[in-house]
Amino acid sequence: MIGLTRPERAHELAGRLFTRFGSLGGALAACPAERIELLDHAMDVERTFRSFQRVLKQMLWSALIRRPILSSDQTLHDYLRGNMAYERVEHFRVLFLNAGNELIADEVMGIGSVSGVQVWPREILKRCLELDATAILLAHNHPSGSPVPSRADRDLTEKIASAARCFGIVVHDHLVVARRGIVSFRKAGWLK
Numbered sequence: 001m002i003g004l005t006r007p008e009r010a011h012e013l014a015g016r017l018f019t020r021f022g023s024l025g026g027a028l029a030a031c032p033a034e035r036i037e038l039l040d041h042a043m044d045v046e047r048t049f050r051s052f053q054r055v056l057k058q059m060l061w062s063a064l065i066r067r068p069i070l071s072s073d074q075t076l077h078d079y080l081r082g083n084m085a086y087e088r089v090e091h092f093r094v095l096f097l098n099a100g101n102e103l104i105a106d107e108v109m110g111i112g113s114v115s116g117v118q119v120w121p122r123e124i125l126k127r128c129l130e131l132d133a134t135a136i137l138l139a140h141n142h143p144s145g146s147p148v149p150s151r152a153d154r155d156l157t158e159k160i161a162s163a164a165r166c167f168g169i170v171v172h173d174h175l176v177v178a179r180r181g182i183v184s185f186r187k188a189g190w191l192k
Contacts, residue, residue, distance in 0.1 A: 013038075013039055013040075013042065013045060016038045016039070017035065017038060017039075020034070020038055023086075023179075025081075025082075025085060025086045025179070026086050026179075027049070028049065028052070028053055028056070028086065029085075029086030029087055029088070031088070032046060032049075032050070035049060056082055057082060057083060064076060064079045064103060065102075065103050067102065068100060068101040068102060069095065069097060069101055069102065069103055069137065070101070070172075076095075076137075076175075077175075077182050080093075080139050080175060080177045080182065081177055081182065084139065084140075084141035084177045085141060085177050085178060085179050086179060087141050087143060088114065088143055089111060089112055089113055089114055089117075089143060090110075090111070090112040090113065090114070090115070090116060090117035090140055090141055090142070090143060091108050091110070091111050091112075091117065091140060091141055092108070092109050092110040092111075092112070092117045092119045092138070092139075092140040093106060093107060093108045093109060093138075093139050093140070094106075094107055094109050094124055094127070094136050094137070094138055094139075095136060095137040095138075095139065096127065096128060096131045096133035096136055097133060097134065097135040097136060097137065097172070098132070098133065098134060098135075099134045099135075101135060101172075104131050104132075104133055105131055105133075107127065109123060109124055109127070114143050114144075115143075115144075116152070117140060119156065121156075121159050121160045121163045121164075122163070124136070124160060124164075125160075125163055125164060125167060125169065128164070128167065128169050129167065133169065134168070134169060134170065135169060135170040135171070135172055136164065136169060136170070136171055136172065137171075137172050137173055137174075137175065138157065138160065138171065138173070138174040138175070139174070139175040139176075139177055140153070140174075140176060140177070141176070141177045141178060142176055142177070142178040143178075144178065145178050145179040145180050146178055146180060147176045147177065147178040147180060147181045147182055147183040148176070148183060149174075149176050149183060149185065149188075149190070153174070153176065154185070154190055157171070157174045157185055157190065157191060158190075160174075161191060171191060172186070173185055173186040173191060174186075174190075174191060
């Protein structure tokens with residue numbers, strides 16, 4: 001790479017990242033060690049990536065807080081896609097809401113494998129009670145890129161919703177987040 005100008009070098013490194021990870025989102029979600037190797041150990045570029053990740057997540061978070069959250073809200077979808085769509089393993093998160101449907105907390109309740117994650121309804125409801133949440137939004141990602149829920153996803157959602165009803169907690173929706181879109185359980189008729 002000796003003899004390349006800065007713009008040529010930047011173009012070459014960007015090309016490597018997009019060839020390997022397919023998109024900016026894929027490159028941002030990649031394992032830092034993989035990025036560093038592809039970048040020929042250019043730590044200044046890696047630091048820029050990490051800074052950009054933090055800024056992007058803060059921007060998405062800022063747009064979400066201090067206002068009612070609805071499962072069909074584009075701001076919510078942007079936030080979830082920015083935080084989950086490109087993860088390499090499944091993450092199950094719960095957005096805990098107050099009576100005005102404003103965000104109290106966003107917590108990852110489970111991290112799994114490339115094809116599944118295990119969560120316990122009991123732990124989700126315990127956390128609802130600790131936070132005085134009156135409603136929740138469930139979300140998990142599919143690393144495969146397809147947002148189509150599995151039968152296990154549907155069964156788990158019904159268990160959580162059934163248990164939540166016993167405590168007067170509303171499950172507004174369960175969103176499956178992937179690179180190729182988001183599927184809403186409520187819109188699909190799987191959550192009543």
